[in-house]
Amino acid sequence: MRMHLSSAAAALLLLASVGAVAAQDVVITPEQDTVVREYVKKQPLASVKLPGVELNVGTALPDTVELHEVPNVKYRYTVVDNRTVLVDPSTRKIVKVYD
Known part of the structure; x- marks a missing residue:
């Protein structure tokens, strides 16, 4: 019984770590990063x-926050507390925080 419980706990930890790694697999290329930075400078938004x-990274924004498109980038952006954030529109999770 004790061995079974330890195996179950190990399996849960493994699944949790796999989920955490998958959430961090967002890759923003240097080219996309440049496009985002330049676009955001030209299209400033009011901060919410x-x-x-x-x-x-990984925090989901509420539906009340309007996300704005960046041309040729699948992510959207908004400005929260005077910080620009890049967001996955399908999950509304932050994928990058710009300072």
């Missing part, structure tokens, strides 16, 4: 306040 929301 989101009290209690941490601006970290």
Whole structure:
């Protein structure tokens, strides 16, 4: 029984780590990063306040936050608490935080 419980715990930890790695597999090429940075400078947005929301990669933004398109990039952007964030529109999760 003890061996079975340890195996189950190990399996859960393995699955959790696989999910965490998959969430971090977003790759933004240097070219995409340049496109985003230049576009954001030319198309500034008003910053929105989101009290209690941490601006970290993987944080999902609420549906109330409007996401804006960046030409030729699959991600969208917005400005939260004066920081530009790049967001996956399908999950609304932050994929990059610009300072």
